[in-house]
Amino acid sequence: MVKTGGPTRAASAPVLDSMDFALDRGSPVPLYYQLAQQLESAIEHGVLAPGNLLGNEIDLSTRLGLSRPTVRQAIQSLVDKGLLVRRRGVGTQVVHSQVKRPLELSSLYDDLEAAGQGPTTRVVRNERVAAGADVAAALGLAEGAEVVVLERLRSTHGQPMAYLCNYLPAALLELDTARLEATGLYRMMRTVGITLHSARQTVGARCAAPEEAARLDERPGAALLTMERTAYDDTGRAVEFGTHIYRASRYAFDFQLLVRP
Amino acid sequence: MVKTGGPTRAASAPVLDSMDFALDRGSPVPLYYQLAQQLESAIEHGVLAPGNLLGNEIDLSTRLGLSRPTVRQAIQSLVDKGLLVRRRGVGTQVVHSQVKRPLELSSLYDDLEAAGQGPTTRVVRNERVAAGADVAAALGLAEGAEVVVLERLRSTHGQPMAYLCNYLPAALLELDTARLEATGLYRMMRTVGITLHSARQTVGARCAAPEEAARLDERPGAALLTMERTAYDDTGRAVEFGTHIYRASRYAFDFQLLVRP
DNA sequence: CAGTGGTCTAGACCACGGG
DNA sequence: CCGTGGTCTAGACCACTGT
Numbered sequence: 001m002v003k004t005g006g007p008t009r010a011a012s013a014p015v016l017d018s019m020d021f022a023l024d025r026g027s028p029v030p031l032y033y034q035l036a037q038q039l040e041s042a043i044e045h046g047v048l049a050p051g052n053l054l055g056n057e058i059d060l061s062t063r064l065g066l067s068r069p070t071v072r073q074a075i076q077s078l079v080d081k082g083l084l085v086r087r088r089g090v091g092t093q094v095v096h097s098q099v100k101r102p103l104e105l106s107s108l109y110d111d112l113e114a115a116g117q118g119p120t121t122r123v124v125r126n127e128r129v130a131a132g133a134d135v136a137a138a139l140g141l142a143e144g145a146e147v148v149v150l151e152r153l154r155s156t157h158g159q160p161m162a163y164l165c166n167y168l169p170a171a172l173l174e175l176d177t178a179r180l181e182a183t184g185l186y187r188m189m190r191t192v193g194i195t196l197h198s199a200r201q202t203v204g205a206r207c208a209a210p211e212e213a214a215r216l217d218e219r220p221g222a223a224l225l226t227m228e229r230t231a232y233d234d235t236g237r238a239v240e241f242g243t244h245i246y247r248a249s250r251y252a253f254d255f256q257l258l259v260r261p
Numbered sequence: 262m263v264k265t266g267g268p269t270r271a272a273s274a275p276v277l278d279s280m281d282f283a284l285d286r287g288s289p290v291p292l293y294y295q296l297a298q299q300l301e302s303a304i305e306h307g308v309l310a311p312g313n314l315l316g317n318e319i320d321l322s323t324r325l326g327l328s329r330p331t332v333r334q335a336i337q338s339l340v341d342k343g344l345l346v347r348r349r350g351v352g353t354q355v356v357h358s359q360v361k362r363p364l365e366l367s368s369l370y371d372d373l374e375a376a377g378q379g380p381t382t383r384v385v386r387n388e389r390v391a392a393g394a395d396v397a398a399a400l401g402l403a404e405g406a407e408v409v410v411l412e413r414l415r416s417t418h419g420q421p422m423a424y425l426c427n428y429l430p431a432a433l434l435e436l437d438t439a440r441l442e443a444t445g446l447y448r449m450m451r452t453v454g455i456t457l458h459s460a461r462q463t464v465g466a467r468c469a470a471p472e473e474a475a476r477l478d479e480r481p482g483a484a485l486l487t488m489e490r491t492a493y494d495d496t497g498r499a500v501e502f503g504t505h506i507y508r509a510s511r512y513a514f515d516f517q518l519l520v521r522p
Numbered sequence: 523c524a525g526t527g528g529t530c531t532a533g534a535c536c537a538c539g540g541g
Numbered sequence: 542c543c544g545t546g547g548t549c550t551a552g553a554c555c556a557c558t559g560t
Binding site for chain 3: 030031032066067068069070073087088089090
Binding site for chain 1: 311312330341343346356357456457458459460461462463464465466467468482483484485486493495496497498509512513514515516517518519520
C-alpha cells in the first residue's frame with residue numbers, strides 16, 4: 001500500500017530517502033538521540049549537504065519505524081544546535097554551511113577543555129584566605145569567610161598568554177596543585193560532582209600596569225583583554241569567581257551565537 | 262514584604278498547588294507557551310521562589326486540563342532558559358536565583374535593542390563601494406562585488422562610546438541614513454524580511470591608534486575593545502560583516518551563558 | 523519501596539506557505 | 542489547493558532518586 005508512489009524527483013529531492021539509519025532499541029541511548037547523532041554525522045560528513053531537504057516528518061517516522069514525536073524530538077535538537085532550519089509549508093533543510101563546528105560558547109570551554117591539553121598551566125598561588133568584600137559578594141558568602149585563592153599562569157609555546165585569578169568557597173573541594181596543573185579546574189569540579197549550570201561574564205579591556213606587564217612578558221601600557229566571571233552550579237550556589245587577564249596580542253575570544261526567535 | 266512564617270518552606274509543599282493559571286484555548290498563542298509565560302512571570306515576581314518545587318507533571322497536567330506532553334513542553338522551554346532545573350526522582354525546581362534576567366546573549370542584542378533607544382547614533386559614512394578581499398571573503402562574495410559600507414559613531418550622554426564599521430551586500434536592502442539613525446540596523450533588516458540565524462564573533466583588544474583615538478575622544482594608546490562579527494540569515498547567506506571598536510573605559514561586554522549537559 | 527522525570531506511541535486537528 | 546511543520550491528546554513503560 002505504498003501510496004506515496006515514487007516521490008517525483010524535484011530539484012530538491014530528499015537525499016534522506018536513500019539513507020539508512022541504525023537504530024538500536026536495546027541501547028540505553030534514547031532513540032531520538034541516536035537519530036540526532038546520525039543526522040548530525042551525516043551533515044558533518046557532507047552526506048546531507050547544505051540546503052538539502054530532510055523530507056517530511058511523517059514519511060521519515062514510518063520509514064524509521066518511529067513515532068512522529070520521536071522524530072521531531074531528534075530534529076528539534078539539531079534545530080536548537082543551529083544545524084537545521086524548519087519552515088512551515090516548505091520543509092526541514094540543512095542550514096547553509098557556516099555553522100559546522102559550534103565552537104561551543106565562548107571561553108568557558110576553552111578553559112574547560114584546554115586545561116591539561118595543549119597549554120601549560122603553572123599554579124602561582126594556592127592558599128586559603130579570608131574573603132574580601134568583593135569576593136564575598138560575588139560568591140554569596142559572608143565577608144571574611146574562608147575561600148581558596150588560586151592564581152595561575154597559562155602559557156602556550158613557551159609564551160605566557162593569560163593570568164588567571166580564581167576564588168572558590170573553601171568548603172567546596174580540595175585543590176591539589178599538581179592535579180590542577182594537569183587536569184584543569186572545571187574538570188576537577190566535575191569529578192567531585194559539581195555540575196556547572198550557568199555563568200555570568202564581563203569582558204573588557206585595559207592597559208597593562210607595570211606589574212601585570214611583567215607577569216605576562218608584555219610592555220607596560222600594552223592592551224590586555226580582561227574577563228570577570230562568576231559560575232554557578234545547578235543548585236544556584238556560586239562555585240567560582242575569577243578575574244582573568246589575557247594578552248590581547250596573543251588571544252581573542254572567538255564564539256558563535258544563535259539568534260532565538 | 263509579607264513573610265510566610267518560617268524562612269525555609271517545606272520542600273514537600275509545592276507552592277504551585279495554590280496557583281491558578283488562565284489558559285485561553287481560543288487564543289492563537291499555543292497553550293504550552295501561555296503556561297510557560299505565566300510560570301516565568303510567577304518566577305520573576307517571586308511567587309515561585311528559588312528552590313521551590315513545581316510539583317509533578319502528572320498532577321499539574323490534570324489540574325490544568327492539559328496533557329502531560331504539553332505541560333512538559335512548557336517546562337522544558339523554561340529549563341532551556343535556565344530558569345528551572347529538573348532532576349529525576351526529585352522534581353522540578355526553580356533555579357536558585359542569579360539567573361533572573363538572561364540579558365540575552367552578548368552584544369548582538371544590545372546593538373539590536375539599544376539602536377534607536379537610549380544611545381545616539383550618527384551615520385558618518387554610507388555609500389556603495391567595491392568589496393576588498395577581506396570583506397568579500399567574510400560575506401562570501403566575489404572580490405570587487407558591490408557592498409554598502411556603513412560607519413557609525415554611537416554615543417551615550419553626549420560621549421562617544423563606540424565606532425561601528427559594517428559591510429553589507431548592496432543588493433540586500435536600501436539603507437536610508439535618517440532611518441538608520443532612528444531605527445538601527447538589525448531592526449531595518451527584520452522589516453525587510455531578513456531573519457537572523459547565527460553570528461560569529463571575535464572579541465579582542467588593542468591600543469588606540471591616533472586616528473581611532475581622535476574619533477572616540479580618547480588619548481592615543483588607550484585600551485580599546487574590538488569586535489569583529491559576521492552575521493548570517495536563516496538561509497545561510499552572510500548578511501553583515503562588521504568591525505567595531507569600543508572605548509574600554511566606557512564599555513564592556515556583559516553576558517550570561519548556560520552550560521548544556 | 524514509591525515517586526519523579528525520561529522516553530515513546532499512534533493517532534488528531536490547525537496554521538501557514540507555495541503553486 | 543495540497544503539503545508542510547506546529548500543536549495537542551491520552552495513554553504506556555522505563556530509569557533514576559530518595560527513604
